Amino acid sequence: MSAVEPLSFLDHLWLARMPLLRGLGFTVTISFLAIVAGSLLGIVVGLALTYGAWPLRWLARLYTDFIRGTPVLVLVLASFYVLSTVGLQLSPFQAGVFALAVFCSSHVGEILRGALQSIPVSQTEAAKAIGLTFPQTFAYVLVPQAIRQILPTWVNTAAEMVKASTLLSVIGVGELLLSTQEIISRTFMSLPFYFLAGALYFAINFGIERFGKYIEHRTTISA
Amino acid sequence: MTKLLEIRGLCKRYGATEVLKGVDCDMDKGDVVCVIGSSGSGKTTMLRCINMLEDFQDGTIRIDGKEIGYEAAGGVRRRKREREIARQRMLTGMVFQQFNLFPHMTALDNVTLGLIKVKKMPRDEALAIAERWLERVGVLERKGHYPGQLSGGQQQRVAIARAIAMNPRLMLFDEVTSALDPELVNEVLQVIKDLASDGMTMLIVTHEMRFAYEVSTRVIFMNQGRIGEEGDPREMFVTPRTERLAEFLKSSTFA
Amino acid sequence: MGYTLNFSAVWRSFDRLLAGLGLSLMLAVVAILIGCAIGLFVAFALRSRSSWLRSPAALYVTVIRNTPILVLVLFTYFALPQLGVRLGKIESFVATLAAYSGAYLAEVFRAGLISVPPGLREAGLAIGLTEMQIRTSITLPVMLRNVLPALSSTFISLFKDTSLAAAIAVPELTFEARKINVETFRVVETWIVASCLYVATCTVLAVLMREVERRLRIPR
Numbered sequence: 001m002s003a004v005e006p007l008s009f010l011d012h013l014w015l016a017r018m019p020l021l022r023g024l025g026f027t028v029t030i031s032f033l034a035i036v037a038g039s040l041l042g043i044v045v046g047l048a049l050t051y052g053a054w055p056l057r058w059l060a061r062l063y064t065d066f067i068r069g070t071p072v073l074v075l076v077l078a079s080f081y082v083l084s085t086v087g088l089q090l091s092p093f094q095a096g097v098f099a100l101a102v103f104c105s106s107h108v109g110e111i112l113r114g115a116l117q118s119i120p121v122s123q124t125e126a127a128k129a130i131g132l133t134f135p136q137t138f139a140y141v142l143v144p145q146a147i148r149q150i151l152p153t154w155v156n157t158a159a160e161m162v163k164a165s166t167l168l169s170v171i172g173v174g175e176l177l178l179s180t181q182e183i184i185s186r187t188f189m190s191l192p193f194y195f196l197a198g199a200l201y202f203a204i205n206f207g208i209e210r211f212g213k214y215i216e217h218r219t220t221i222s223a
Numbered sequence: 224m225t226k227l228l229e230i231r232g233l234c235k236r237y238g239a240t241e242v243l244k245g246v247d248c249d250m251d252k253g254d255v256v257c258v259i260g261s262s263g264s265g266k267t268t269m270l271r272c273i274n275m276l277e278d279f280q281d282g283t284i285r286i287d288g289k290e291i292g293y294e295a296a297g298g299v300r301r302r303k304r305e306r307e308i309a310r311q312r313m314l315t316g317m318v319f320q321q322f323n324l325f326p327h328m329t330a331l332d333n334v335t336l337g338l339i340k341v342k343k344m345p346r347d348e349a350l351a352i353a354e355r356w357l358e359r360v361g362v363l364e365r366k367g368h369y370p371g372q373l374s375g376g377q378q379q380r381v382a383i384a385r386a387i388a389m390n391p392r393l394m395l396f397d398e399v400t401s402a403l404d405p406e407l408v409n410e411v412l413q414v415i416k417d418l419a420s421d422g423m424t425m426l427i428v429t430h431e432m433r434f435a436y437e438v439s440t441r442v443i444f445m446n447q448g449r450i451g452e453e454g455d456p457r458e459m460f461v462t463p464r465t466e467r468l469a470e471f472l473k474s475s476t477f478a
Numbered sequence: 479m480g481y482t483l484n485f486s487a488v489w490r491s492f493d494r495l496l497a498g499l500g501l502s503l504m505l506a507v508v509a510i511l512i513g514c515a516i517g518l519f520v521a522f523a524l525r526s527r528s529s530w531l532r533s534p535a536a537l538y539v540t541v542i543r544n545t546p547i548l549v550l551v552l553f554t555y556f557a558l559p560q561l562g563v564r565l566g567k568i569e570s571f572v573a574t575l576a577a578y579s580g581a582y583l584a585e586v587f588r589a590g591l592i593s594v595p596p597g598l599r600e601a602g603l604a605i606g607l608t609e610m611q612i613r614t615s616i617t618l619p620v621m622l623r624n625v626l627p628a629l630s631s632t633f634i635s636l637f638k639d640t641s642l643a644a645a646i647a648v649p650e651l652t653f654e655a656r657k658i659n660v661e662t663f664r665v666v667e668t669w670i671v672a673s674c675l676y677v678a679t680c681t682v683l684a685v686l687m688r689e690v691e692r693r694l695r696i697p698r
Contacts, residue, residue, distance in 0.1 A: 069638075071642075071652065073641040074655070081659055082666055163547070164546075170644075191561065198550070198553060275603075276604070313605075323601035325615075372698060
């Protein structure tokens with residue numbers, strides 16, 4: 001009787017295509033939810049940092065500095081243990097996305113603050129001089145200028161979120177990295193599968209980087 | 224007697240653009256030659272070819288008879304080794320429009336750097352020379368200051384000391400007052416005049432027409448990569464022989 | 479079900495947390511030292527005229543910057559052995575972190591090199607210095623002062639990234655915190671203390687870096 005031929009990498013890859021695709025789907029979902037929720041929250045934080053009354057600004061500052069001074073992995077683990085095992089009984093997925101959204105919000109808040117504060121005061125003065133109210137000034141004068149400045153950095157933050165989604169594998173969420181690890185534990189083909197995972201993440205992030213450059217190119221006011 | 228500076232047929236191209244189209248120039252020891260012309264005429268480029276900050280495609284430059292930058296090796300024109308070019312640069316001293324002082328070193332250290340690292344002098348000998356030249360240009364009391372703490376005129380004078388302390392055969396000045404505030408221009412021009420009267424050989428690219436008139440033994444007017452006119456400033460400025468020079472003089476403020 | 483805060487269990491194990499913090503710092507310091515060497519070399523390569531140097535350097539930077547660091551950590555520790563490179567946990571993590579920081583520092587140094595006015599090199603040439611002399615006496619000292627802020631923020635980032643060593647069971651701060659969490663079930667307290675330790679260390683590092691910047695600043 002002939003010996004059973006060991007399966008090649010490509011064979012294993014084909015067999016594992018569904019879990020990998022599922023994992024990829026999770027990665028995309030996690031990243032998307034984290035970016036959206038994080039950006040919305042980040043806008044609130046950013047506005048609080050820039051325009052808030054003293055106590056609000058101080059609170060936002062404390063929030064931002066604390067979150068930014070903590071490693072993302074610690075945020076994920078803390079969120080998992082505190083919210084999932086004890087508190088709100090969230091699923092690891094929910095706890096993980098929450099942690100990433102909080103992380104994202106601190107960055108977006110800082111970016112927004114930086115962009116708004118870098119617009120010269122003279123712009124607001126000019127707007128006042130022609131009689132615009134603050135909401136109008138904000139909408140027509142400040143936001144358009146701030147957005148151009150924010151966009152490249154925000155795209156960078158989005159790429160960071162995709163990379164951070166890998167941390168959810170540590171708390172057992174079945175995204176791409178965990179799926180890869182599960183396949184490796186079955187097939188022992190660490191080299192090709194880790195390489196594949198790396199290549200996939202690279203492709204996603206590289207795509208985001210290119211997209212960012214395209215957006216930046218389109219929105220730059222030619223001097 | 225070998226000329227101090229001898230340029231023959233100097234040609235330089237930037238890609239497809241010809242910047243220097245065959246320039247000849249001779250200088251003897253003690254000559255003070257001012258080069259004038261509109262921007263793009265090639266005057267700065269010619270200066271920068273002399274100390275090989277720019278390469279050139281054709282022609283020869285000789286200082287004290289030694290060929291600069293290129294050599295003929297078996298009939299083929301070849302760029303000299305970098306070490307030799309670095310050594311040849313000691314024959315000239317250059318002062319730049321933007322001063323280019325080393326910002327992380329004091330005025331004194333700026334001047335001693337070349338003496339210690341290139342001429343391999345012992346530190347106390349270098350300090351003595353540096354201080355002598357800093358005093359000569361009038362900034363000795365500021366020797367311990369950093370460039371950021373000095374005015375533009377003081378910085379440029381330190382730059383002159385830095386170049387001249389290396390004891391070059393020829394001093395090259397590249398529009399050294401163009402970046403200065405008007406009140407500071409004179410202190411630098413005065414230093415250059417003093418050095419000229421001491422017998423320093425100088426090639427000066429400048430916009431300062433009155434200065435050129437007063438200090439130079441000869442003036443070269445460059446026009447579109449060639450020498451347009453050359454001669455005694457007292458003749459050239461009063462009775463220009465070419466129309467281009469006449470136009471140029473009219474458009475520059477020259478009393 | 480109420481949850482009453484009780485920090486005593488965490489305080490009892492505080493020394494373990496501190497030991498973990500010490501290891502985190504050490505990992506960060508070693509990684510950034512190696513990373514600086516790599517980054518400097520790659521920065522010069524990126525600015526080189528020869529594409530033999532430029533292309534691999536650019537590839538290295540792009541790959542590292544676009545790959546999640548956790549994937550790199552796991553790859554180095556689990557996948558490289560299949561190529562014959564078998565490293566211990568700490569060596570493997572330091573190597574990964576050094577390679578990771580090298581790519582980011584290369585960009586920092588590249589920007590720093592660009593920020594050095596080209597006229598300084600010309601002035602150095604004019605007094606007869608060789609390119610190597612100019613690089614060591616003029617370009618690097620000026621560049622270093624310009625990149626100090628970016629360098630210190632990269633170091634602080636790197637310190638936070640040492641938390642990933644927990645993924646391969648290196649006993650640094652995050653790993654210890656997780657162990658204590660599992661042992662004591664004091665979820666809130668453990669993570670509050672762990673976060674505070676990270677935030678406090680980052681703050682101290684930032685203050686220290688600012689002081690170094692102040693000391694090295696060229697007087698104007």
